[in-house]
Amino acid sequence: MDKDLLDKILSSVTGSENKEQTTEKVETAALTQCNLTEFVGAGIGDTVGLVIANLEYHLHENLKLDPKYRSIGIVSSRTGGAPHVMSADEAVKATNTEVVSVEFCRDTKGGAGHGSTIIFAAEDVSDARRAVEIMLSSLDTNFGNVYGCDAGHIELHYTARASYALNKAFNAPIGKAFGITVGAPAAVGLLMADMAMKTANVDIVTYASPASGTCFSNEIIVTFSGDSGAVRQSVLAARDVGLSVLRGMGQNPVSVTTPTL
Amino acid sequence: MDKDLLDKILSSVTGSENKEQTTEKVETAALTQCNLTEFVGAGIGDTVGLVIANLEYHLHENLKLDPKYRSIGIVSSRTGGAPHVMSADEAVKATNTEVVSVEFCRDTKGGAGHGSTIIFAAEDVSDARRAVEIMLSSLDTNFGNVYGCDAGHIELHYTARASYALNKAFNAPIGKAFGITVGAPAAVGLLMADMAMKTANVDIVTYASPASGTCFSNEIIVTFSGDSGAVRQSVLAARDVGLSVLRGMGQNPVSVTTPTL
Amino acid sequence: MDKDLLDKILSSVTGSENKEQTTEKVETAALTQCNLTEFVGAGIGDTVGLVIANLEYHLHENLKLDPKYRSIGIVSSRTGGAPHVMSADEAVKATNTEVVSVEFCRDTKGGAGHGSTIIFAAEDVSDARRAVEIMLSSLDTNFGNVYGCDAGHIELHYTARASYALNKAFNAPIGKAFGITVGAPAAVGLLMADMAMKTANVDIVTYASPASGTCFSNEIIVTFSGDSGAVRQSVLAARDVGLSVLRGMGQNPVSVTTPTL
Incomplete structure (x- = not known):
């Protein structure tokens, strides 16, 4: 019986993979085949972005939204916590929305890290949609400093000016340079944190x-803020030590997209 | 060293798969080869059902069971939370048992959802065994409205009359129609919930x-109760929107067994 | 886009696997290529062992370490909780270190169990390094009584004399015989616990x-202590019932390394 389940899932997976291989160029067409007005788009890490123009009353209450907001944008991913918060930060800077919820989950499809769900609230659905669009479009960039391998992964994130998404998720001081270092398995992350804190004069924000x-x-x-140059230097030093340890484990960590740091 | 581990696990997995392929018809025979009287059976989602005729005193205390119950039935799965609760609900309706514990875990073998563990208590071991048997036998049906794909899954569950397992797990009002909608990644679930709540006059029970x-x-x-027709209509509307979004992500969600709704 | 991610990850995984296949004999050489003084070694279950000679002040505070400890050893794994605690117990018996933190995580790369992170504190970095070395070197032995298969796993652990790592993680009485039984899916673990408790006169410590x-x-x-012979007998009885159930599920559970019980 479990075999049936496995077969079904395998065929579904294989099916969708084949489709992807043979219809790469009509992918955009396929995506627009979703004729729900709520569907905004999909992205790396099994990310999906949706909007709801007029959230149902009881759900609105459940999310404890300010009554002035009728619309929400919501983005969920199977893989990626920090890259999504970074992307949401860019979206909230550029739109008339508020980040009302950042939730992480224990996912990554068997990896060591998080998936995430971020909700933007807006008075107008076009603002919510714009926030989701901007967030989706900046995911590729923010995955560039995620390096994965079979044994684990490391992540580095740097912004010269943190905004409300980073504040909501990590208590980042608004408007200040902010850095994030992530290492998995966990010991890698502690060594990276130690290196980051010793490299330059930065203040730890969360551990x-x-x-x-x-x-x-x-x-x-570990997250930290400080002078823009110091934060950047700390992040870079943490990256080098993290990559070294993963290589020491016999792994070959590679950037998920293209490194920007 | 890690390679050794991988090889061992792979050979174990491959071994058991081969066995399944070549000995499909003797599977029942193989299962009855487990000569433990405690073993009741296995099922979809790596589900196992066991009974203990006379639970050891300290474990009995630990589970805070009523002293009148000497026997328990226990069913655990790697994949499947709501389908198991639905199945347990049928079992508790048909037997002289009590659902004393419903626990979920973060499992699904790398999927986005839950596994579950449900304990029935009974004064007599034959009642506990019967509950486990009924639960195992209705799993296939309840997995019919679970649609999986590589990026996530959606689930719909509907009963015209909720009983004690649904009450224990989701606080369902006893005897009333009850619906459950599940979407993964999480954003899919929120859109499904919004659609369910807007479609018909139902009352949200849990979020x-x-x-x-x-x-x-x-x-x-999201779970909700209400008039039988309304709950059913809400569940169906949520299914359609959930399937649409997963397809919009370029996926091909398929029922794990056979849809019943 | 998701396809790109998948390809990248696949190529990374395949790449590292190929490397492992073709360069098995130079693996030790590859490992020593990590020229960080902090890197101690790697092991089964994607375990990595590191030392930090002089932990940065704010992290030191964050971990609430006694000021007399300047150095830490830290070991993390993707797969393995109890085997790592058992190994840490041997390390702490043999070195001048203190186990200051045992943390588990929901990992095992899609399996049903835990990964772990254990921190040793020491006044001198050579003590921390020695603890990590001893821990890494005893992992293979402690994985011998972990039996895995596709549907789940069971674990048995026995020591004649528990020390501070087992005390920190499971509240084990120092100096007494101590046993641990683990079963996944969870129902298997309850049946094993019931058998262990009924087999001999042991006292339950944690559930x-x-x-x-x-x-x-x-x-x-479930963990228990008692007379050395009783604990051992209980562990062995739990193993037999656990293996029987997994076989009843149509699985072929095999030891991850070599059984010692």
Whole structure:
């Protein structure tokens, strides 16, 4: 019986992979075949972006939204927490929306990290849609500094000016340079954090480990703020030490897209 | 060293798969080769059903069972939360047992959802065994409205009359029509919930998201009760919107067994 | 876009696997290519062991370490909780270190169990390094009584004399014989626990299930202490019943390395 299940899932997976291979160029066509007005788009890490123009009353209450907001944009991913918050930060800077919720989950399809769900609230659905669009379009860039391999992954994130998404998710001081280092398995993250903190004069903002501050993920995540140059230098030093350790484990960590740091 | 581990696991997996392929017809025979009286059976989603005629005293205390119950039936799965609760609900309606515990876990073998563990207590082991048997036998049906694909899954569950398992797990009002919608990645679940609530006059019972009410799973799960026709209509509307979004992500969601709604 | 991600990850995985196949004999050479002084070694279950000679001040504070400890050893794994605690127990017996933190995470690369992160604190970095070395070197032995298969796994652990790592992780009475039984899916663990408790005169120390005491893993984990012979007998009886159930599920559970019990 389990075999049936496995077969069904395999055929579904294989099916969709084949489709992707043979119809690469009509992919955009396929995506626009979703004729729901709520569907905005999909992206890397099994990310999906949706809008709801007029959220149903009880759900609105459940999310404790300010009554002035009728519309929401919502973006969920199977893989990626910090890259999504970074992307949401760019979206919230550029639109008339508020980040009302950032939730992480223990996912990554068997990887060591998080998936995420971020909700933007807006008075007008076009603002919510714009925020989701901007967020989706900047995901590829923000995945550039995620390096994955079979044994784990490291992530580096840097912004010269943190905004409301980073504040909501990591308590980042608004308007200041902000850095994030992530390492998995967790020990890698602690070594990266130690290196980041020793490299330049930065202030630790949050420290999260498997048992505290994560969703039981296998990561140590440290965030810090400070002078723009210092934060950047710390992030780069953490990257080098993280890549070294993963290579020491016999792995070959590669950027998920294209590194920007 | 890690390679050795991988090889061992692969050979174990491959071994068991081969066995399944070549000995499909003797599978029942193989299952009855487990000569433990405690073993009741296995099922879809790596489900196993067991009974303990006379639970050891300290474990009995630990589970806080009523002293009148000496026997328990226990069913665990790697994949499947709501389908198992639905099946347990049928079992508890038909037997002289009580559902004393429903626990979810963050599992699904790398999927976005839950596994589950449900314990029935009974004064007599034959009642516990019967409950486990009924539950196992109705799993295939309840997996019919689970649609999976590589990027996520959606689930719809409907009963005209909720009983004690649904009450224990989701606080369902006993004897009333009850519906469950699940979508993963989580954003899909919120859109399904919005559609369900707008479609007909139903009352929300529970709302669960990655950070609250789930085991950090990548799902939004909404349950609701109301008039039988209304609940059914809501569930169907949620299904359509959920399937549309997954298809919009370039996926091909398929029922795990055979849809019943 | 998701396809790109998949390809990248696949190529990374395949790449590293090929490398492993063709360069098996130079693996040790590859490992020593990590020229970080902080890198101690890697092991089964994607385990990595590191030392930090002089932990950065704010991280030191964050971990609430006694000021007398300047150095830490830290070991993280993707797969393996109890085997790592058992190994840490041997390390702490043999070195001048303190186990200051044991954290589990919901990992195992899509399996049902835990990964772990254990921190040793020491006044001198050579002590921390020695603890990590001893821990890494005893992992293979402690994985011998972990039996895995596609549907789940069971684990048995026995020590004649528990020390500070087992005390920190499971509240084990120092100096007494101590046993651990783990079964996944969770129902298997409960049956094993019932058998262990009934077999000999042992005292239950901890009981952990998906919703309480684990990281939402799909396991029931029971620990017990008592007379050395009784604990050993209980562990062995639990093993037999656990293997029987997994075989009843049509699986072929095999030891990850070489059984020692």
